[in-house]
Structures are given as structure tokens and as C-alpha cells.
Amino acid sequence: MLHFEKLKIRKLxxxxxxxLQKLLYEAIFIPEGIEPPPFDVIKHPILxxxxxxxxxxxxxxxxxxxIDGKIIGGVWVRVLSGEIxxxxxxxDETPEFAISLFKEYRNKGIGTKLMLEMIDYLKNKGYKxxxxxxQKANYAVKMYKSVGFEIIKEKAEEYVMVLKLTQ
Numbered sequence: 780m781l782h783f784e785k786l787k788i789r790k791l792x793x794x795x796x797x798x799l800q801k802l803l804y805e806a807i808f809i810p811e812g813i814e815p816p817p818f819d820v821i822k823h824p825i826l827x828x829x830x831x832x833x834x835x836x837x838x839x840x841x842x843x844x845x846i847d848g849k850i851i852g853g854v855w856v857r858v859l860s861g862e863i864x865x866x867x868x869x870x871d872e873t874p875e876f877a878i879s880l881f882k883e884y885r886n887k888g889i890g891t892k893l894m895l896e897m898i899d900y901l902k903n904k905g906y907k908x909x910x911x912x913x914q915k916a917n918y919a920v921k922m923y924k925s926v927g928f929e930i931i932k933e934k935a936e937e938y939v940m941v942l943k944l945t946q
Contacts, residue, residue: 786889788896791841791853799830799841802853806879808914825866828859829877838874840904842896844889852880854893856901856909867912867939869931874901876911878919890919894926902944910941 791798803821806829821827833839833855841855856874859865865875876897880890901909911928913920914937923940932939 785846786892787845788842788892789845791843791855793834795843795850796833798843798850798853799833799855801881802855802879803830803877805852805881806877808917808919810916828865829855829857833857840874840897840900842893842900844880844884844893846884851884852878852889852893854878854890854897856897865912866937867910869908869910869939869941872907873941874906874909876909886918891922891926894922898926898942898944907945908941908943910939912937912939 800821803826804818807816807820807826809815821830833841836857838856838858840857841853843850843853845851855877857865858872858874859868860871865877867875876894878890878893880893898909911923913923915933916936920938926942928940928942930938931941
């Protein structure tokens with residue numbers, strides 16, 4: 780059983796940026812019964828855009844969940860406005876979410892805590908909205924809706940969702 784008093788949510792330290800590769804791989808939704816892709820799939824430009832040179836842009840923010848000094852998950856955002864955009868990109872001003880937890884820490888409310896912390900962080904930074912893309916079959920759709928995201932576009936296998944940060 781997870782004890783939340785041991786859970787710490789904090790900013791990612793510069794020296795820990797390599798964990799983003801593992802978190803990005805864990806963020807890939809793999810339906811039950813499907814063979815996971817090789818780890819180097821994260822080097823593909825459509826995925827690498829979420830972590831390449833992370834922290835170098837003004838809109839790069841990452842929070843991690845830590846238990847007993849070990850990072851167990853993270854949520855990060857960036858505004859992707861280059862040639863290659865994220866799956867949930869809606870414009871050149873809206874931060875796009877990526878979130879993942881290592882398998883043994885999923886379905887315990889940690890993802891929701893991470894999302895809420897990042898949403899508050901973005902509100903305090905003055906952003907008007909944030910976005911994400913999620914596969915329709917991903918159980919996380921329910922969590923995203925529970926924290927206020929709304930579906931604005933439906934693609935063949937995924938939703939693009941937006942959360943308004945200002946009223």
C-alpha cells in the first residue's frame with residue numbers, strides 16, 4: 780500500500796533530466812496484449828520533440844513525484860511550435876502535457892496529484908489554457924476529464940483535450 784505522506788512532488792532538477800527519456804517511454808500507451816515497442820522508439824522525431832533539449836525553452840516545466848528519494852513519475856509541459864508539433868498541439872502559446880508513472884505506481888491517485896500541481900503551476904504563470912492528446916482506449920481519459928479537460932477534437936484513435944485555466 781502506498782503511503783501518501785512519503786510522496787513528494789517537486790520540480791525536476793537540471794541533473795535529473797535524463798529521467799525524461801524513461802518517463803517518455805512509460806507515457807506510451809500500450810493496449811493489453813500488444814508487444815511494447817523498443818526503447819529507442821523515443822528517438823523518433825514525433826516523440827523526441829517532448830524531451831529534446833528540455834528546459835532550454837521558457838515554457839518547459841516539469842514536476843516529478845518522488846518516494847524515498849526515488850522518482851516514480853512526472854508531468855511535464857512545453858509549447859511545441861516548431862516544424863514538428865506534439866499530438867495535442869493546438870497553437871503556439873498553449874503548453875502541452877505529457878505525464879507518466881512507472882507501472883507499479885499507477886492507479887493510486889498520484890497522476891491526478893501531479894496533474895493538479897502542474898495545472899496550478901500553469902495558472903500561476905498566467906497561461907490561459909493547456910492541452911494534451913490521449914488514446915481513446917487509455918484509462919487516463921477518465922482522469923483528465925476529472926481534473927477539467929474537455930475533448931475538443933476527436934481523431935481516429937485519440938482525443939485532443941483542452942483545459943481552460945482562466946474563467
